Amino acid sequence: MESISHQQFVDDTLLCEQSSLQEAKVIRRTTNTFCRATGQQVNWEKSEVLFFNTKGNRQQEISNILGVKMGTLPGKFLGTPLFGGLNHTALWNNLIDSCANCLEGWKSKWLTLVGRIMFLKLVLSALPIYSMTALKIPKKVISYINRGMKKFLWNGKETTYKIPLVAWDKVCQSKQARGLGFWNWTLLNQAMGAKLIWQIYSHQNQKWTQILKHKYLDQMSRERIFTINALPKGSAIWNFIVSCRHVITEHITWELDNGTSAKFWTDSWDGRLALSERQSLEDIKQVTNAQWGEKVGDFLTKSRVHGVDLCEWKEVDNLPLTSHHKDLLKTIMQEYTPTLSNKEDTLRWCGSKSGQY
Known part of the structure; x- marks a missing residue:
């Protein structure tokens, strides 16, 4: 590189x-x-x-x-902490001070409840966003921001204290769930970290993705960032990305093309739940992996009839399985219509129609 x-x-x-x-x-x-x-x-x-x-x-x-x-070091760049080592709360004092100064600059007693809600949504909530795109914000920092927001929201006057009328977790729910739609900072932080890990997978030509892939994944195929059991530890940014991987891995599926990447038993493919999660099929899995292989394409045979490419499941009766297991495997295969092409399999995120996160 x-x-x-x-x-x-x-x-x-x-x-x-x-x-x-x-x-x-x-x-x-x-x-x-x-x-x-x-x-x-x-x-x-x-x-x-x-x-x-x-x-x-x-x-x-x-x-x-x-x-x-x-x-x-530590220092800051555009308000984001620059440091080496552990991600301590003290490194985020600049963000904490910015939020405090933002609230102190406004007198909540001159604003109506609706005005305070709009201020928190449009002004204060924008301050942590940039830093959250690359680093995990410590829980103490999130607690401090929420505490300041709660005080500003419910205290009509600075010198008075009012008991919150609604629990803060309910306030942060969407309007459809009868909340006010404030950000849940932890979930938002995880979503932004998941965005980075998806870009590492889908944007191979960007310089920053090449640096991280070269340093931590080396010669691994790009989908290994989702499938490898334990990713290596590293910088604060990389550790943050790894900690958000579950947001992607719990909601991705293989779009089958040539069938050489998606695993038949353990992966979700074509939007279906992984077969290993439906029922106990370990005995069948061991036999098919040994006889055919573990990828979806290993379970299929290709033929060409009258100039048309056909794709069919392999014959189950030749496998060393019990009659019950053979019938079960046939039933599973009948639920899926095999179609293959010459393109590589691609991962899709199930949360959007485009398949992109």
Whole structure:
């Protein structure tokens, strides 16, 4: 995989280089040349240099050459925590302060109940969204945000305390369920993490998905991110993505094409419940896996009659099974109409008509 030399987002530029004096001089010389040629200027006062696995004296030398201050971790980027190690509550103090300042800037006593509801939905609820797209928000942070929202909602005046009229979990339910439709932060956080893991599967050409796949999945096929029993641990972002995998895996099905990816017994395919979840079929499963294989395509035979490709289930009577198990397997096969093509099987999310999460 090619190394990354730079990344750009809006008006920010991130340069990734080796910790050497020579490269530091090249960066400074190149940026100066760019400024002279374009008339633009680099804000060196806002710029920082971060070091990893670099000796202290070398850090100071490089910082002097670049003319920027040395940054430290943990820090933040666009309000999102940047850190190494565990995801502690203290790393989210910036978000907590932003929510507190947002509420303090408004006097709830001047707003009606409807006005306070709209404020919480349209203003306060937007603050944590960006950070939640890439990291798991600690429970204590969610508790603090909910506590502030509850106080703002029910206390018509700052100096008074009113007992909440409705439990907060009911307030967060949808309007169809007679709630107010406030976000359930835990579920929203999981949904956003699930979005990332779906993009790793479906957007193979994006740079960030290539980085994560190269680091944690190596040469595995892309669907293995859903089917492997235990994914490796890693960075805070990767661990967050892995923790949200169940949102996808509990609601996906294989769309059969060539039948070489979907497992006959243990996978859901063509929108049907996995056969292993319907009843105890372990004895039949062991025999068919040994005699034919475990994929749906292994259970089928292809033939061509009068120029038309036909697909049929294999003959069950030749298997070393009891009569009862043979009849049971035939019954299962009669419930499905086999159709195969030359394309690869693809995973679909059952929560949308398009099959995309």
